[in-house]
Amino acid sequence: MRNIKAVLAYKGTNYHGFQRQNNAVSVQGILEDRLSRLCNEEIKVNGCSRTDTGVHAAEYVISFKTGSGIPCENIVKGMNSLLPEDIGVTRCEEVSPDFHARYSCKGKEYVYRILNRPVPSPFMSDLCFHYPYKADHELMNRAAGYFKGTFDFSAFCGALGAKENSVRTVYESRVERQGDIITFTVSGDGFLYNMVRIMAGTLIYVNEGKLAPEDIPGIIESRDRERAGVTAKPRGLYLNRVFY
Amino acid sequence: MRNIKAVLAYKGTNYHGFQRQNNAVSVQGILEDRLSRLCNEEIKVNGCSRTDTGVHAAEYVISFKTGSGIPCENIVKGMNSLLPEDIGVTRCEEVSPDFHARYSCKGKEYVYRILNRPVPSPFMSDLCFHYPYKADHELMNRAAGYFKGTFDFSAFCGALGAKENSVRTVYESRVERQGDIITFTVSGDGFLYNMVRIMAGTLIYVNEGKLAPEDIPGIIESRDRERAGVTAKPRGLYLNRVFY
Numbered sequence: 001m002r003n004i005k006a007v008l009a010y011k012g013t014n015y016h017g018f019q020r021q022n023n024a025v026s027v028q029g030i031l032e033d034r035l036s037r038l039c040n041e042e043i044k045v046n047g048c049s050r051t052d053t054g055v056h057a058a059e060y061v062i063s064f065k066t067g068s069g070i071p072c073e074n075i076v077k078g079m080n081s082l083l084p085e086d087i088g089v090t091r092c093e094e095v096s097p098d099f100h101a102r103y104s105c106k107g108k109e110y111v112y113r114i115l116n117r118p119v120p121s122p123f124m125s126d127l128c129f130h131y132p133y134k135a136d137h138e139l140m141n142r143a144a145g146y147f148k149g150t151f152d153f154s155a156f157c158g159a160l161g162a163k164e165n166s167v168r169t170v171y172e173s174r175v176e177r178q179g180d181i182i183t184f185t186v187s188g189d190g191f192l193y194n195m196v197r198i199m200a201g202t203l204i205y206v207n208e209g210k211l212a213p214e215d216i217p218g219i220i221e222s223r224d225r226e227r228a229g230v231t232a233k234p235r236g237l238y239l240n241r242v243f244y
Numbered sequence: 245m246r247n248i249k250a251v252l253a254y255k256g257t258n259y260h261g262f263q264r265q266n267n268a269v270s271v272q273g274i275l276e277d278r279l280s281r282l283c284n285e286e287i288k289v290n291g292c293s294r295t296d297t298g299v300h301a302a303e304y305v306i307s308f309k310t311g312s313g314i315p316c317e318n319i320v321k322g323m324n325s326l327l328p329e330d331i332g333v334t335r336c337e338e339v340s341p342d343f344h345a346r347y348s349c350k351g352k353e354y355v356y357r358i359l360n361r362p363v364p365s366p367f368m369s370d371l372c373f374h375y376p377y378k379a380d381h382e383l384m385n386r387a388a389g390y391f392k393g394t395f396d397f398s399a400f401c402g403a404l405g406a407k408e409n410s411v412r413t414v415y416e417s418r419v420e421r422q423g424d425i426i427t428f429t430v431s432g433d434g435f436l437y438n439m440v441r442i443m444a445g446t447l448i449y450v451n452e453g454k455l456a457p458e459d460i461p462g463i464i465e466s467r468d469r470e471r472a473g474v475t476a477k478p479r480g481l482y483l484n485r486v487f488y
Contacts, residue, residue, distance in 0.1 A: 011366040056367070076363070085369035119320070122255040123300070123371060125329035 001065045004075065005095045011086040012056045012234070013126045018047050027051075027087060031062065034082040038075065039068040048101040048242045049108065052194070054234035056127070058111075059090075061242045063101040099244075107171065109187035109241040112200040112232065117180040128181065129200075129236035135207050137182050141175035143206040144184060146216035147199060148173050154223035156202070158194030158231060166192055166223075175203065187241070194231050202229035245309045248319065249339045252306065255330040256299045256478070257370045262291050271295075271331060275306065278326040282319065283312040292345040292486045293352065296438070298478035300371070302355075303334075305486045307345040343488075351415065353431035353485040356444040356476065361424040372425065373444075373480035379451050381426050385419035387450040388428060390460035391443060392417050398467035400446070402438030402475060410436055410467075419447065429484070438475050446473035 008031075016024035020032070028045055035043040048061040070078070072092040079089040098104075115121055115128040116135045124130075150169040160166055170188040177183075184200055202219070205211045211219075211229065219227045252275075260268035264276070272289055279287040292305040314322070316336040323333040342348075359365055359372040360379045368374075394413040404410055414432040421427075428444055446463070449455045455463075455473065463471045 009366050011369075058367075080364060085364065086366045088364045088366045090363050119334050120324060120329065120332045122253050122330045122332045123302075125255075127367060 001067055001097075002069075003063060003065055003095050003097050003099055004072070004092060005061060005063050005099060005101070006075065006079075006092040007090045008057065008060045008062065009088050009090060010057050010060065011126065012051060012054050014086060016053045017055070018049065018051045018057075018060070027060075030084065030087060034079060035064060035066075038078045038082060039066045039070065041067060046101045048105050049239060051239060052197075052234050052237075055237045055239070056235075057239040059241050060239055061101045061105070061244075063095070063099055104244050105242055107187060107189045107243040108191065108239060109172070109185065109243075110191070110196045111238045111240045112184040112186075112196060112236045113238065114182040114184075114200075114236060115180055116177075116182050126235055129233045131182075131204065133208075135177075135182055137175050137177040139213065140182070140184070140203045140207055143203055143211075143213035143216055144173045144175045144186070144199075146213065146220075147186065151220045152223055153192055153195055153220065155219050155225055155228050156195045156198045157192035157225065158198065160192065164192075168192065168195070173199075185240070187243075197232045197234065197237055198225075198228050198230075200229075200232035200236065204232065205229035245311055245341075246313075247307060247309055247339050247341050247343055248316070248336060249305060249307050249343060249345070250319070250323075250336040251334045252301065252304045253332050253334060254301050254304065255370065256295060256297070256301070258330060260297045261299070262293065262295045262301075262304070271304075274328065274331060278323060279308060279310075282322045282326060283310045283314065285311060290345045292349050293483060295483060296441075296478050296481075299481045299483070300479075301483040303485050304483055305345045305349070305488075307339070307343055348488050349486055351431060351433045351487040352435065352483060353416070353429065353487075354435070354440045355430075355482045355484045356428040356440060356480045357482065358426040358428075358444075358480055359424055360421075360426050370479055373477050375426075375448065377452075379426055381419050381421040383457065384426070384428070384447045384451055387447055387455075387457035387460055388417045388419045388430070388443075390457060390464075391430065395464045396467055397436055397439055397464065399463050399469055399472045400439045400442045401436035401469065402442065404436065408436075412436065412439070417443075431485070431487075441476045441478065441481055442469075442472050442474075444476035444480065448476065449473035 018027045020028040075092045113128045115130045120130045154166045172187045262271045264272040319336045357372040359374045364374045391414045398410045416431045
């Protein structure tokens with residue numbers, strides 16, 4: 001059996017997240033269906049991460065085992081001709097048998113994109129969160145800096161599993177503006193459920209004066225979800241890079 | 245009665261063009277419905293141009309008459325809250341009674357966007373034509389230059405009305421590349437049915453060596469639709485600017 005690593009991108013708007021579900025369309029479900037057709041055998045796909053409904057991936061890694069001898073470049077071409085237009089395969093390679101998209105993953109980078117101008121954009125409505133009010137990206141950047149480090153991020157978690165370890169290390173966390181687009185970039189060794197969206201919502205609270213940048217360490221320390229900001233809409237969130 | 249000019253943008257993917265139709269969803273139909281609700285009277289909208297199914301507008305101008313006293317900035321806000329996400333109002337102003345979005349229009353600029361890389365983009369599938377083969381934008385630019393001037397453009401017309409004057413003046417016509425995106429920009433005093441899409445298809449024929457840049461003048465002179473290239477897909481086309 002060959003072990004294949006493939007790098008994808010997808011627009012999450014029309015999917016109930018990555019993970020296969022019984023009564024909803026998922027990216028994993030579509031991939032397994034098309035790969036099974038292409039390889040003429042049942043293929044089980046491992047994904048690097050769960051993503052929520054409406055969340056996008058600019059880079060997403062899967063791995064799967066196959067007995068077929070189809071060359072990797074033909075897997076890319078074949079999949080791109082079989083897949084719907086909102087999922088694309090970027091590249092594909094044969095890897096050692098022990099590589100696993102999820103368990104081999106060493107870290108991830110997410111970006112959260114905000115369209116910051118009075119009027120919405122019909123071309124970006126699925127691809128950014130539209131925030132029509134004045135935004136101070138330098139203030140937001142100052143707040144974002146406090147996320148860097150190794151902490152118990154329970155206050156930034158939507159729903160914590162009973163025995164789940166909620167300590168994560170955030171390597172990079174910054175806010176930048178380019179024209180009308182404000183981007184929050186955050187990388188780390190792993191992320192809790194809804195963690196990046198709650199961080200993004202907290203940065204918006206900071207912009208609105210509901211919180212100060214200096215409040216962030218206390219919120220982290222409190223482990224109290226109620227003290228952080230709202231969970232920002234999924235449409236602005238992208239899994240951007242996956243590290244191995 | 246006030247005469248109002250409004251500037252919009254829309255993503256054409258889900259519409260059967262601008263013009264109201266009986267059995268299909270059109271941008272005009274949606275606008276008239278929402279404006280009538282907002283102004284509490286029946287509103288008839290004049291658009292600057294017909295556009296085809298799937299064609300976008302980065303700038304589109306409408307005009308309409310209303311007895312309501314709603315301030316222009318509230319028309320912008322009200323419409324943006326009532327409209328679907330793929331149509332947005334950018335600005336709005338009261339104009340003299342003789343202004344008409346279509347008849348007052350002095351010229352237009354279109355752009356045709358091509359994503360030129362081997363793999364498609366799930367984020368741009370509706371917004372660009374994906375062309376995976378090698379493209380020489382300088383060769384295409386040389387061909388595009390031959391469109392400039394005043395000519396009978398019958399060879400670049402999808403379906404000509406029996407008594408329609410097919411002479412148009414093209415002011416600007418050029419091809420540029422920025423990263424993976426090739427843009428064909430063309431402005432003129434008016435355009436025939438499918439004219440820009442046939443021009444774009446002809447530039448692709450030039451790239452593929454089916455035609456040489458120097459063939460363009462002879463094709464124009466022939467007035468023979470068969471000698472020009474294919475009609476390029478609507479998804480790459482944008483009405484980009486409207487001149488008054």
